[in-house]
Amino acid sequence: MKLETFEFKNPDDNQRLDKEIFLYKKIYTRAQIQKWIKSGQVLVNGTRVTKTGFKLKLDDQIQVTPTKAPPLKAFAQNLSLEVIYEDQDVLVVNKPQGMVVHPSAGHPDQTLVNAILYHTQLDSQDEVRPGIVHRIDKDTSGLLMVAKTDLAQESLSQQLKNKTNLRRYVAIVHAPFSEQEGTIDAPIGRDPQNRKQQAVLAGGKSAITHFRVLENFADYALIECQLETGRTHQIRVHLQYIGHPVAGDPLYGPRQTLKGSGQFLHAQQLGFYHPRTGKWLEFEVEPPKIFQEQLRNLQLVQD
DSSP, rough: OOEEEEEEEOOOOBBBHHHHHHHHHSSSSHHHHHHHHTOOOOOETEEOOOTTTTOOTTTTTTOOOOOOOOOOOOOOOOOOOOEEEEESSSSEEETTTTTTTOSSSSOOSSSSHHHHHHHHHHOOOOOOSSSBSSOOOOOOOEEEEEEEHHHHHHHHHHHHHHHHHHEEEEEEEOOOSSSSSEEEOOOOOOOOTTTTEEEEOSSSOOOOEHHHHHHHHSSEEOOOOOOEEEEEEEEHHHHHTTTTOBTOTTTTTSSSSSSSSOOOOOEEEEEETTTTTEEEEEEEEOOOHHHHHHHHHHHHHOO
């Protein structure tokens, strides 16, 4: 373990200990830093401090002994999994809202991949994202295709690259539309002002989203989106960019919004050519209960 020492020289006295360490070493998350403090890995002026909100004084000496997190590796967990289709090569699942697709530093387990590994065998050397060829956000629900074999991994990945598959979403968004359909062609990259978010940037990667209005309401709209590319948070960023952020979106939407468990965005339709037979397969699942309830409420008010 490496011992790091630095002085607190922030002109604003009374700074929180966890925040100051975060500002000094932004490569660590606030959650990780708080764990170190609580476990006694941080000293202030030679004294162990275990309160994350401990208030610092000017010129305080802080010593941090960070621990290296063990390498991520997905393992089987007996979690609920809704299988829509399965054969020897591919698996199609309906991911629930609130579940992360694969393990990461902030979500080492309880992910969709953990559930898949318990359900079936995957021929993959990837220890973190076995079988995963595309992802949807934690609080986005809906269809996901998973490669069970190397043949499927190569084929499905190539179809995504060639844009020959189908990924169609439905979303409840803020503000009714004046047009019935359109295409958002705007490059996306990491937001320089907030690393947790993406943004439309001149130097970003090409991103194209097609949309069609299904129903307009007084303050909202139900739309259908089809992805041509697959950038992180693409639909959410693009819809915010044109003034129609997804309802319930905690990152890109307004606070005054529909009550739910995250953004009202659902991957409803998925289509691809079977890796072995070449047959076109297409699947559709209805949005989760909370989505349907809020949609009915909007329709009732409209009537």
